[in-house]
Structure formats: C-alpha cells, structure tokens
C-alpha cells in the first residue's frame with residue numbers, strides 16, 4: 194500500500210489540475226468529478242493505450258462503439274431490469290440510506306456476499322448495528338434498489354417511452370454479435386471490445402473517483418468454442434495482469450483474487466479480480482475477468498428471437514460461443530496509476546520534491562522545453578514548436594530552472610529539456626530524467642528519437 198495518505202494524494206490531484214470537483218461553482222454535485230487539463234490527457238492516454246494493446250495490435254480482437262441508450266428489451270434479457278440491484282436500508286430517524294452489505298462490512302467487518310435480504314436484516318439486528326450518521330438503531334428492512342438511471346425518449350414521459358442509461362458497455366457488444374461476425378473476417382476465437390460511458394445510480398459512491406455514478410469502461414467480450422473457455426479465461430487474466438505490471442504498478446500492491454464459489458454468478462465458470470491495495474481500503478477491485486459461458490448470447494437470442502450462434506466454416510459445427518469478459522473502469526485504472534505513482538522525496542539540498550512516476554507512455558506531458566534565460570525564448574520556442582508535433586510537449590520559461598523541474602516532476606513529465614547559451618553554439622540541449630534526476634547533454638537532432646524511444650509502452 195502507498196505510504197502516503199489517500200487525502201494527500203487526492204489533494205495533489207485536485208491542486209495540480211488532474212481532477213476538479215464537478216459543477217464546482219454551484220457547490221458541486223455529490224460524487225461527481227471533472228477531469229482537468231492533465232487528467233483529461235492521462236485518461237485519454239490510458240484509453241488509447243488499452244485500445245492499441247487490446248484492439249488494434251491484438252490479432253484476435255476488433256472494436257466497436259455502441260449507443261448508450263438501448264432498446265429496453267436489452268435490459269430485460271440481460272437481467273439488469275430485475276436483478277441489477279443492491280440491498281439498501283434506510284435509517285428511519287435521519288433518513289440516510291446505506292447499502293446493507295457495506296453497512297455491515299464497515300460496522301463488524303463481515304462479508305455478506307450471497308446472503309438474502311432477510312439474512313442481512315438478521316445480521317444488522319443481531320449485532321445491533323447503528324446508523325453511522327445519527328447513531329440511532331431504527332432501520333427499514335433491506336430492499337432492492339435498481340442501479341439503472343431511468344430517462345424518457347421523445348415527448349411523453351410514460352412507461353412506453355422509458356429507457357435506461359446503460360450500466361455497462363458489454364450488452365452493446367452482445368447485441369451486435371451477428372453484425373460483427375458478418376462484417377469482420379474473424380473466425381472464432383475472436384473478441385469485440387469497446388470503450389464508453391456507463392452509469393450506475395450507486396447508493397454509496399465514494400472514495401473520490403473509485404466508485405462514481407458516471408464512469409467509463411473498457412470491456413472486451415471474447416468469444417470462443419465451448420470447452421475452450423477456461424484456457425482463454427486464464428489467458429485474459431494473464432494478459433490483463435501483465436498490462437498492469439508493464440505500466441509499472443508495484444507488484445506488492447497487486448493481487449489476483451479468484452471469486453469464491455458462493456460469489457460466482459450462477460452461469461459463470463470462473464471470475465477473478467485484479468485488485469490494488471488502495472490507501473483507503475485493504476484491496477479494491479480494478480479489473481474483473483469473468484467466464485460468462487454462453488449466458489448472454491443465449492438470453493439475447495431468447496428475448497430477440499434472433500439466432501446468435503456461430504457456424505464454424507472449417508468443421509461445419511454450429512454452436513453458441515462461450516464468452517470471457519475482461520472489464521475495467523478507466524477511473525479505477527487512473528486512480529491506481531496515480532496512487533502508485535505518487536512519491537514525496539527529500540533531496541540532498543534539503544528540498545522536498547513531489548514526483549509522479551507515471552509510466553512515460555501515458556504521462557499527460559512527455560517533455561517540457563525550458564530556456565535557461567528569457568533571452569533564449571526565440572530559439573527554445575522554435576524547438577518546442579518542432580517537438581510538439583511529435584508528442585505532448587510543453588514550454589515553460591517562468592521561474593528558476595529548479596522550480597520548473599519541480600513543477601514537471603509533480604505532474605509526471607518524464608523529461609525536461611534545458612536550452613542554454615551553449616545550445617546556440619553546440620546545437621545540444623540538456624535532458625533531465627524525472628525519475629533519476631540525471632542530466633545529460635544530447636544533440637538537438639537526436640532529441641525527438643531519444644524521447645520517442647523512451648515513451649514507448
């Protein structure tokens with residue numbers, strides 16, 4: 194776990210322009226966040242990298258971008274209308290609302306995964322768990338609260354015009370299975386991925402951007418032959434875990450947690466979570482990898498009346514493919530990356546520096562050109578104008594060179610380039626490494642290639 198408190202990390206992300214409070218000038222909207230200048234860039238880089246690794250360069254996969262609003266039958270078929278609900282309890286005294294499982298977990302550190310509503314009521318009563326807000330003991334019974342946001346399509350606000358904001362991107366993939374099979378030249382096994390917004394009316398959002406009501410998912414539905422699913426399940430666990438490790442996340446802060454049998458959905462052959470030791474909890478889920486068998490395609494076939502099967506062109510076998518799903522939230526990855534990257538160092542000169550060791554491939558800014566003196570502005574900004582066409586590059590001439598280094602360390606810029614008076618003569622600059630703070634002299638002609646080589650994933 195990070196040796197820094199969560200408050201310290203969050204405060205750094207807010208003050209340095211990664212994340213802003215949502216609707217701030219109106220007093221905010223609870224648990225809504227906007228991504229600032231650096232946050233938007235980091236988020237985009239995370240998504241671009243996922244797309245490149247999991248879609249563009251992966252031999253099996255293709256990508257789509259499906260609509261957020263879907264025919265309501267989708268959610269009947271997927272089970273979200275009936276089953277996508279948390280057990281909630283209300284305090285009758287102060288009207289606060291809690292997720293029953295979380296209330297119990299926080300109060301007596303007991304997991305009630307798989308327990309019925311009645312069983313959760315019994316635990317609350319037996320342990321006399323009081324309301325964390327007002328300290329009273331006067332609860333409603335636990336009851337279901339559907340997490341889907343409802344809205345209306347068209348001018349009438351009635352049952353017929355009700356639609357839901359998707360709570361996951363996955364269903365947009367399942368309903369397009371036939372379209373992709375028809376328009377791609379993929380043979381099973383193949384995967385369909387997408388990145389997009391999902392919405393959940395979480396009863397207890399919180400921990401900054403860890404659990405929010407509006408978030409982005411990067412999901413892959415990987416279709417394979419029944420019987421080969423466990424092999425692919427393991428393959429995707431390994432692939433996702435390696436992705437996270439390659440991003441430089443410290444291994445001691447990571448674990449893979451296979452779900453216990455009682456936690457598994459009835460149709461799942463196996464589910465594992467990649468978890469991170471966030472500073473606010475022991476372990477928090479970042480990435481879920483689930484073997485969903487043929488459940489989703491079967492359900493959509495049943496509800497739509499359309500056949501969703503695959504005819505193997507080599508063997509003439511026809512079957513409903515099994516599906517392995519690696520699903521990750523962009524905000525969760527973002528938060529894990531930032532918690533892991535944050536460091537406060539005491540330097541030899543007695544100064545303190547905050548440094549974000551973000552993997553260079555996703556760092557919001559890759560390099561910053563710093564003229565040693567304002568007298569060198571013209572030449573240094575010409576260099577910047579060249580580099581900015583190659584990668585995200587900033588120009589900074591304000592304050593001492595030391596201050597400029599500190600500013601860039603604190604936002605995770607891997608390289609600072611100092612243009613000095615000698616540069617006018619020798620056509621070289623000094624390049625400084627964020628992590629080691631080492632500086633070396635390098636020819637301007639070689640600068641772009643040098644940096645590009647080091648910002649690769």
Ligand code: GAP
Pocket residue numbers: 360361362363393395402403404405406408410412478479480481518520521522523524525
């Ligand atoms: N299609 C499967 C699915 O959606 P999930 O475990 O509910 O499974 C997958 O969500 C991932 O989406 C999680 O591992 C997490 O990274 C992210 N996620 C889920 N709910 C979230 C929320 N309220 N806020 C931020 N991220 C969330």
